[in-house]
Amino acid sequence: MENLKVIVADDHADSREILIEFINHLPDVTVVAEAVDGKEVVEQVLSHRDVDAVLIDIRMPKLNGMEAIKICLEYVPQLRFIFITGYDDYAVEAFTISATDYIVKPVEAGRLYKALAKVRERKELANNNRNDSQRMIIKNKKLTYYVPINDILFIEKNGKEALVHTKDKTYVTLETLDSLEKKLTSSFYQSHRSYIININKISHIESSGRTYLAYFLDYDKAAHISKHRIHTTHQKLLR
Known part of the structure; x- marks a missing residue:
């Protein structure tokens, strides 16, 4: 079973310690980072873009958990997150931004494990459906586009942005090439860095x-193919 990677975010050290202690009993879940405020949550997610989920409190310094997650989703739209808080009055807003779960403190181990099981289920479902997906979700600030994958000609890295080229429109996103590639089908190939x-x-x-x-x-417009990848490109074209 593939390991789940999570970030634990709470401004109270004892709360983080409880969550980490529970998680340490799960052989297939690893805590890759901790955060003590909303700003650090964003920094850690950007440093661990392959993280599967963030376990996050809401009322935290600098940025509250809700604001921090909304920023993270601009960069890593597939990010899953579980709100763990002492308040139940944010639940509606949490699920409007597709929270995987919402847990009110005090946290029980069994309740946390159920939430992490949901993360795994969603991850496996996304992996199973990736090659059959008809559309790619592309987020740019407050805009969300649903682009037919078959319409995409190529994707180009441009500084901190990525440009998704279709015949009729070019979409701009802050997602990385690695993040975008995970949403694509086998007909796509990274021909150049x-x-x-x-x-x-x-x-x-x-x-x-x-x-x-x-x-x-x-x-x-044209896309680049490096000399080290031209042979593989030719092979893929002949299949």
Whole structure:
């Protein structure tokens, strides 16, 4: 069974210690980081983008837990999170942003384990459906786009942003290439450290100095293919 990676966030050390003690009894769950305020939550999530879930209090210094999670979701939209708080008056808002669970303190081990089981179920469901997914969710600040995966020509890293190119529109997101690649089907290939291409949409490839350029039907812009990955690209095109 694949290990779950979690971040524990609470401004009270004793609360963090209780959660970590419970989690330490689970062989398939690992605490990869702790946070004592909302700002640190964001920093830790950005440092551990492959984290499966954040266990987070709501009333914390600098940024409350709700605000911190909303920021994290701009960068890691697939992030799962469990609110663990002494107050029940945030539950409605928590579930409007798709919280996996909402636990009111004091926390019992069995209740926490049920919440973590939900995290695993959602992760496995997402993995099983990834290749069959018809649309990709792309978030940019307050906007959420649902883009048909088959419409994507290529994805390009541009500084801290990623540009998702379709024939009709280019979408801008703060997600990393690694994060976006996890949502794609097997027809996509990372041809360069800054590019992911849709093999099925390539019309032709052109040599350009030390690199190669992939062109797409009815689209002017090209994606780069590194010389180290051109052979694999050719092989994928011939399948």
